[in-house]
Amino acid sequence: MNLKKLRYKAFYRSTREADFLFRSFFEKEVPNLSTIEIDALTKLLDSEDPEIFDWINDFSQPPSEFTHIIRKLQIFIKIRPPNS
Numbered sequence: 001m002n003l004k005k006l007r008y009k010a011f012y013r014s015t016r017e018a019d020f021l022f023r024s025f026f027e028k029e030v031p032n033l034s035t036i037e038i039d040a041l042t043k044l045l046d047s048e049d050p051e052i053f054d055w056i057n058d059f060s061q062p063p064s065e066f067t068h069i070i071r072k073l074q075i076f077i078k079i080r081p082p083n084s
Contacts, residue, residue, distance in 0.1 A: 009045040018049040040069040
C-alpha cells in the first residue's frame with residue numbers, strides 16, 4: 001500500500017481517539033518504520049478501533065502478526081506527554 005492510502009486510513013478512523021492516536025503516530029513514527037512494520041500497520045488499520053484499543057491496553061492478545069507494531073504504539077503512547 002502506498003503511504004497516501006495508509007495516511008488516509010490512519011487519519012480517518014471511527015473514533016476521535018483513534019484519529020488522534022494514529023494521526024500522531026503516522027506523522028512522527030511512520031518515516032522511521034521498516035517496510036515490514038508499515039505492512040503490519042496497514043493490516044492493523046483494517047481492524048476495528050475497539051479491538052485495536054483492547055490490544056494496546058493489554059485487554060486481549062493481538063494476533064501475532066500485530067505484536068510488534070502494537071508494542072511500538074504502546075511505547076509511542078507512553079513517551080508522549082498528554083496533549084502534545
